[in-house]
Amino acid sequence: xxxIWFTLVLAISGVFAVWYxxxxxxxxxxxxxxxVTSATLLDPGxxxxxxxxxxxxxxTFTQNSLLGHWTLMFFGYAECPDICPRTLVTMSELWNLxxxxxxxxxxxxxxxxxxxxxxxxxxxxxxFLNRFHPNFKGLTGDESIVHMLSKACSIYSWRDPNSQEGQxxxxxxxxxxxxxxxxxxxxxxxxxxxxxxxxxxxxxxxLKR
Numbered sequence: 001x002x003x004i005w006f007t008l009v010l011a012i013s014g015v016f017a018v019w020y021x022x023x024x025x026x027x028x029x030x031x032x033x034x035x036v037t038s039a040t041l042l043d044p045g046x047x048x049x050x051x052x053x054x055x056x057x058x059x060t061f062t063q064n065s066l067l068g069h070w071t072l073m074f075f076g077y078a079e080c081p082d083i084c085p086r087t088l089v090t091m092s093e094l095w096n097l098x099x100x101x102x103x104x105x106x107x108x109x110x111x112x113x114x115x116x117x118x119x120x121x122x123x124x125x126x127x128f129l130n131r132f133h134p135n136f137k138g139l140t141g142d143e144s145i146v147h148m149l150s151k152a153c154s155i156y157s158w159r160d161p162n163s164q165e166g167q168x169x170x171x172x173x174x175x176x177x178x179x180x181x182x183x184x185x186x187x188x189x190x191x192x193x194x195x196x197x198x199x200x201x202x203x204x205x206x207l208k209r
Contacts, residue, residue, distance in 0.1 A: 045185030049152035053141035056126035071180040075155045077116035078128040092133040093196035114140040
């Protein structure tokens with residue numbers, strides 16, 4: 001019952017975050033807006049919080065690492081039983097639907113931020129993400145920094161404090177995808193349910209702006 005109520009709270013919180021936490025004047029051109037159907041557009045974009053984490057190659061990754069290319073960003077954890085695998089499959093599918101020029105190093109990057117950094121080491125994350133696509137990069141690190149970053153991105157998560165050791169780990173969390181522009185600002189949000197073809201079409205319209 002607690003999980004059902006929390007799931008409802010997450011859905012309501014996601015709508016509230018779009019309306020309040022990400023509320024900015026909409027200045028997207030009418031041509032682009034007419035092509036985008038599944039995203040909530042933010043312009044000039046929400047500034048990204050300052051952070052420092054470790055990526056799946058063992059290198060330091062900060063907000064400056066987001067500069068110079070587009071990034072599709074998702075928060076989850078390696079032991080997630082359903083939301084994360086489903087969303088990562090969709091992200092992999094939409095990646096393959098993009099034109100080749102948008103899959104170059106200066107095009108779109110795929111980024112996964114762990115909500116369970118104590119368990120998700122860089123190697124564990126890399127093994128997990130490679131199951132879905134070799135271009136996925138994962139981030140992990142200090143738990144307080146992850147919490148700060150997820151909160152700044154209006155990503156909500158909850159873990160049952162009464163869960164017992166040895167039981168399957170369950171972290172309820174938002175499934176929103178965030179699109180970060182080459183200036184390091186959150187440009188658009190994709191709320192579930194996610195459909196690869198629709199998101200790919202919207203990404204193509206946004207990336208060529």
